[in-house]
Amino acid sequence: QVQLVESGGGLVQAGGSLRLSCAASGSLFSINAMGWYRQAPGKQRELVASITSGTATNYADSVKGRFTISRISRDGAKDTVDLQMNSLKPEDTAVYYCLVKVLGNNYWGKGTLVTVSS
Numbered sequence: 001q002v003q004l005v006e007s008g009g010g011l012v013q014a015g016g017s018l019r020l021s022c023a024a025s026g027s028l029f030s031i032n033a034m035g036w037y038r039q040a041p042g043k044q045r046e047l048v049a050s051i052t053s054g055t056a057t058n059y060a061d062s063v064k065g066r067f068t069i070s071r072i073s074r075d076g077a078k079d080t081v082d083l084q085m086n087s088l089k090p091e092d093t094a095v096y097y098c099l100v101k102v103l104g105n106n107y108w109g110k111g112t113l114v115t116v117s118s
Contacts, residue, residue, distance in 0.1 A: 002026040002107040009112030022098030032101040034081040038094035
């Protein structure tokens, strides 16, 4: 089993920055990838950024150059994946979800709300 705890959401003005963090614990010996998704009101959940076990990263076009994903692996029982978000725009407003893929299984966090005011 994998447990995820997200933190770092909040309200920020356009142009500001936030850092989201997702602490994963449990059976993490075979993580395939970690990432962040978001879902805005009335829209489908979409990939924001991901990082594989080999540290390859992938970003949505809309956040390239503004967001940075990073991962800290401490041992087989704890991992953290952060999302540094700079130059935030009102269209970045959404609930952000952490995702961890372990042995082909997807584990989702409960989500953290990011609101960017204009």
